[in-house]
Amino acid sequence: MIRPDAPPPARFNAARHCLAENARLRPDKTALIMAGAEDGAFHLTFAEADRAVRGIAAGLLALGLRRGDRVMIRMGNEADYVLVYFGALAAGLVALPSSPQLTPAEAAFLMENSGAAVVVTGAGHRLDPAEAEGRIVLGPSEIAAMKRADPVADYADTAADDPATLVYTSGTTSRPKGVLHAHRAIWGRRPMHAHWLGLTEADVMLHAGTMNWTYTLGVGITDPWACGATSVLYDGPRDPAVWPALIARHGATLFAAVPSLYRQILKYADLSAHDLSRLRHGCTAGEALPAELLDAWTAATGKPLYEALGMSEVSTYVSSGPTIPVKPGSPGKPQPGRRVAILPVDGPDEPLPEGETGLLAIHRTEPGLMLGYWNRPEEEAAVLRGEWFAGGDLASLDGDGYLWFHGRNDDLMNALGYRVSPNEVEGVVGGHPAVAEVGVTELAVRPDLKVIAAFVVLKPGEEADGPSILAWCAERLAGYKCPREVRFLDALPRTANGKVQRKRLADQPVAA
Incomplete structure (x- = not known):
């Protein structure tokens, strides 16, 4: 029996870890059920999943892709999403999961920023080849053919530290940042x-x-x-x-x-x-x-x-x-x-005693920790504190070892479980023709629910039209990033240096 906290093997492929032994030991067991609202459902056994994943891996490699190339997945909730994700890992490529809610402009940013070589689309998420800017675009029919074709004989012989997954999350700038994970991240979940x-x-x-x-x-x-x-x-x-x-x-x-x-x-x-x-x-x-x-x-x-x-x-x-x-x-x-600690927000990287609030940190030997931020060394440097990674959460540990969360040390918002940067939302709202200035923050609508709200100063002569601004955002932002409320102010609260004080926005009197 391997201890759950044991380090990963030096040679480790995440897709093999999830499928190869299952296909050998329990081939006919149901691995995946895609359920609908009615009784009917799609079932996939471990043997079928293993065969399909290795077929997709062979198909991706036949396109001339090389180890580490990025495969962007732009699909809805369908079985092929899972199979393409693991197929990319099985081939030694990097899977880039993306949301079907992304607007064309948001998806284009991910394609460009990641340098994706391939974009895989699902039913209802077709991509105009012109929008792909020379990238290979695969749809349902191409993936179906790959699943039927000859599979690779084995999963790629990857190192535990080789890149496997690139996910995008909000950063401190106006654009999402890529978080690059290694194959060992799956081992780190144990x-x-x-x-x-x-x-x-x-x-x-x-x-x-x-x-x-x-x-x-x-x-x-x-x-x-x-x-x-x-x-x-x-x-x-x-x-x-x-x-x-x-x-x-x-x-x-x-x-x-x-x-x-x-x-x-x-x-x-x-x-x-x-x-x-x-x-x-x-x-x-x-x-x-x-x-x-x-x-x-x-x-x-x-x-x-x-x-x-x-x-x-x-x-x-x-x-x-x-x-x-x-x-x-x-x-x-x-x-x-x-290995978790609470570090001072400022000062030495020495863990604080129980009961004191500081930055929640995890040791950099943690196998589930990311490899780094994709092409964002300045943001990566900001979260590394000696032997620790501190992502910006404020917390404390009590005498029983329980953690208490005290919010963020930055302005990142939590929208339905997704981290959203106010800078990104402000950039979109600020592009509306009637908006002169905008600040975005979370707004508590009840004790257990917060929504994204935009606080807007209008250009002279413009009328307060919240629905117009919300519609503008809906065309340019994924649904979970869109403000749910717009309030109009005469001025935004600012520091002496002119920086918007987002934490004071909700306390400002609305414009007359």
Whole structure:
């Protein structure tokens, strides 16, 4: 038995780790179920997944791609998203998951910034070859042909530190930044299997997220496959009432979602109408879990709800779970084997004592830690503190080792579990013809829910037209980045040096 915190092997391929042994030991076991709103569903066994992934790997290499080339995936929630993702890793290429919500301009930025060699599109997400600017564009028919063609005999012989995945997240500038992960990142997820998810070969994991999100790719697919468990994803209408029905229909033993979805399920679904007896517990991440929501879910279902805290750069490394009792209001403890500390915001890189608030940091030997930011050395340098990586979260550790989250040390916002830079949103709102100045921040609309709000100073003679500004944003930003509210001010609050004070925006009187 290999300890969960053991270092990864020197030669390690993430796709092989998730599929090769499963195809050998349990070839006919269901690996993936793509569920719809009705009873019908698409099933894929481990043998079929392994064969399809190696076929896609062969097809990608036949295009002349070289080790480390980027493969951008622009698809919706469909089985081929998973297969292309692992196919790229199996070939020694770098997978770049992207959201189907991205506007053409946002997708073009990712293509250009990443230097993607290939863009794979799915049903309903076709890409005009002219927009691809000379890149190879593959659609459903090309991927289907690859799956049927001769596969590679084996997965690429990659090192644990070789690049595997490039995901884009908000940075401190107006453009997203790429977070580059190695194959070892999947090995680095091992502590969460026992200590957050309680995941075993016998489990059926239902995840409520979309595949482009690292939360879904990790917890919904990678983790179950790494343990030989079955993954269930959903590709139907986003009705909160559907989730208890899916849990019952597919015998889900684990369910993963963001806290706001658990709240919607309690509000709109009839839990008593479905057999949830096989469900052991729920898992949640992406947003803070309010204590009252935890109590309400437990009272309604009799099932525990386990929270985790993580980030794109290192995944989840603090959690409650089967081995870590829940302490309401805290996301839990650092998982066994994780080296976590609280560092001073300014000053030496020496961990602070319990109870003091500082920057949450994880040791740079952590196998799940990113390789670095894609072509952004200045941002990379800003988060490295000696032996530690400190991503900007403010936290403290209590006497029992539980972590308490105290917000961000910067202005990054959390929109439905996605980190969003106010600079990016301000750049779009500021382009509206009526806008002279804008500041963007989160706005609390109730104790457990914050939305993105734009605070606008109009050009002389312009009329306050919030719907026009929201429509402008909807054409230029992915839905989760768009402001939900626009307020008009006579002036933005600024420091003596002229910098907008985003934390004071919500307190300003609206324009007369």
